[in-house]
Amino acid sequence: MEKFGELIRKHREKKGLPLRKVAAELDVDTSILSKIERSERFATSNLIPILSKQLDIDFKKLQILYLTEKIKSEYGNEPYLVESLKQIIKLK
Amino acid sequence: MEKFGELIRKHREKKGLPLRKVAAELDVDTSILSKIERSERFATSNLIPILSKQLDIDFKKLQILYLTEKIKSEYGNEPYLVESLKQIIKLK
DNA sequence: TATACTTTTGATAAATTATTCCAAAATAAA
DNA sequence: TTTATTTTGGAATAATTTATCAAAAGTATA
Numbered sequence: 001m002e003k004f005g006e007l008i009r010k011h012r013e014k015k016g017l018p019l020r021k022v023a024a025e026l027d028v029d030t031s032i033l034s035k036i037e038r039s040e041r042f043a044t045s046n047l048i049p050i051l052s053k054q055l056d057i058d059f060k061k062l063q064i065l066y067l068t069e070k071i072k073s074e075y076g077n078e079p080y081l082v083e084s085l086k087q088i089i090k091l092k
Numbered sequence: 093m094e095k096f097g098e099l100i101r102k103h104r105e106k107k108g109l110p111l112r113k114v115a116a117e118l119d120v121d122t123s124i125l126s127k128i129e130r131s132e133r134f135a136t137s138n139l140i141p142i143l144s145k146q147l148d149i150d151f152k153k154l155q156i157l158y159l160t161e162k163i164k165s166e167y168g169n170e171p172y173l174v175e176s177l178k179q180i181i182k183l184k
Numbered sequence: 185t186a187t188a189c190t191t192t193t194g195a196t197a198a199a200t201t202a203t204t205c206c207a208a209a210a211t212a213a214a
Numbered sequence: 215t216t217t218a219t220t221t222t223g224g225a226a227t228a229a230t231t232t233a234t235c236a237a238a239a240g241t242a243t244a
Contacts, residue, residue, distance in 0.1 A: 018218080018220085020218090020219070020220090028204080031204090031206085031221075031222080040221095041202085042202090044202090044203080045170070064175050064176045067170055067172065067173065068183075071163065071167065071177070072183075075163065078137070078155070078159055079155055080155045081184070082180075082181050083156050084160050084163065085177040085180060086181065088160055088174075089177055089178065110190060111190070112189090121234060121235080123233090123235085124233070124234090126193090127192085127193090133231085136231095
């Protein structure tokens with residue numbers, strides 16, 4: 001599966017926007033966006049809708065990608081994770 | 093669904109153990125265990141196996157309960173959470 | 185009631201983790 | 215080369231989580 005960072009980089013480059021410009025819209029330092037695009041760190045959740053809009057990426061797609069990576073990185077090693085996730089889905 | 097804290101309290105009382113005793117096994121202050129039992133805070137994940145053993149609670153059951161509550165509290169309000177969880181399950 | 189014991193509460197502290205900022209180095213484009 | 219962009223790493227900051235402690239409240243029993 002395509003990574004979050006790769007996706008936004010791809011879209012940013014397609015639009016010919018420099019990190020500098022997009023980072024300004026997000027109100028973060030260029031270095032932070034650079035790290036996000038290279039998966040060196042996670043975006044904060046408030047950035048998702050802005051990225052979606054600025055880069056014309058479907059919000060649902062971006063949000064799912066974001067959550068998937070975040071939760072996997074945080075809980076990926078926990079035993080019985082899948083069972084737990086199924087439980088959460090059932091309860092929703 | 094029964095809460096994590098309720099479950100361990102139920103088992104602790106069934107065994108007639110004071111908070112003090114179980115807290116000592118967990119190497120935490122009594123007040124912390126009290127708060128965990130009343131769902132005022134989460135257990136740390138290293139406590140789960142100890143609780144399981146000391147209180148004769150099935151580890152799988154306890155772990156799933158723990159993860160379920162933790163993830164729900166952290167991500168419960170995120171849009172497309174269910175879709176994301178399904179994605180994670182699929183990838184596993 | 186008095187005593188001992190257990191549990192709860194809340195405030196503060198400590199520790200951990202996440203995030204940001206900055207500057208210099210590296211890379212790419214003009 | 216020059217200019218702009220991107221990457222990198224470290225230091226600083228902020229935010230969150232977790233722990234500690236002491237006092238108050240509650241419970242049980244003599």
